Amino acid sequence: MAAESTDKVAKMARTSSDSRTGERVTRTDAQWRADLTREQYEVLRRGGTERAGTGQYAYSKNPGTYRCAACGAELFDSGTKYDSGTGWPSFTQPLSEDAVEHVKERGFLGAGQTEVRCRSCASHLGHVFPDGPRPTGHRYCMNSVALTLESAHGSA
Numbered sequence: 001m002a003a004e005s006t007d008k009v010a011k012m013a014r015t016s017s018d019s020r021t022g023e024r025v026t027r028t029d030a031q032w033r034a035d036l037t038r039e040q041y042e043v044l045r046r047g048g049t050e051r052a053g054t055g056q057y058a059y060s061k062n063p064g065t066y067r068c069a070a071c072g073a074e075l076f077d078s079g080t081k082y083d084s085g086t087g088w089p090s091f092t093q094p095l096s097e098d099a100v101e102h103v104k105e106r107g108f109l110g111a112g113q114t115e116v117r118c119r120s121c122a123s124h125l126g127h128v129f130p131d132g133p134r135p136t137g138h139r140y141c142m143n144s145v146a147l148t149l150e151s152a153h154g155s156a
């Protein structure tokens with residue numbers, strides 16, 4: 001299962017040049033279903049959350065660039081990843097300001113969480129919280145299944 005999803009993502013990353021030109025990746029729901037594993041689809045396209053501590057990148061310290069598992073856009077650098085103790089991969093900041101978009105969710109009591117989406121394909125990645133470490137104070141709490149690590153050593 002894991003090998004299959006990695007293979008799929010690698011293929012998509014190679015064929016997806018859209019993120020570099022700033023063009024939006026648009027696929028139909030049926031195409032997303034076909035292209036993604038069931039876990040990826042649940043998180044990326046349905047806004048789901050993987051169970052804490054179950055994701056492959058929750059505790060990873062491997063160097064490299066984290067790409068969007070849906071479209072291959074570069075999202076986070078391993079250098080900004082830190083151990084938040086939450087069981088989800090956590091970053092202090094995205095690779096660049098325009099790599100992700102922030103969407104305010106309406107909360108039950110007014111102030112809601114802020115959802116983080118891939119700017120290229122609008123897939124759900126996770127949430128950002130204001131309790132991160134310095135210098136940014138941000139905790140980008142991501143789902144492992146929404147990311148794929150491109151190793152700094154060349155092989156993913």
Ligand SMILES: [Zn+2]
Binds near residue numbers: 068069070119121
């Ligand atoms: Zn994406």
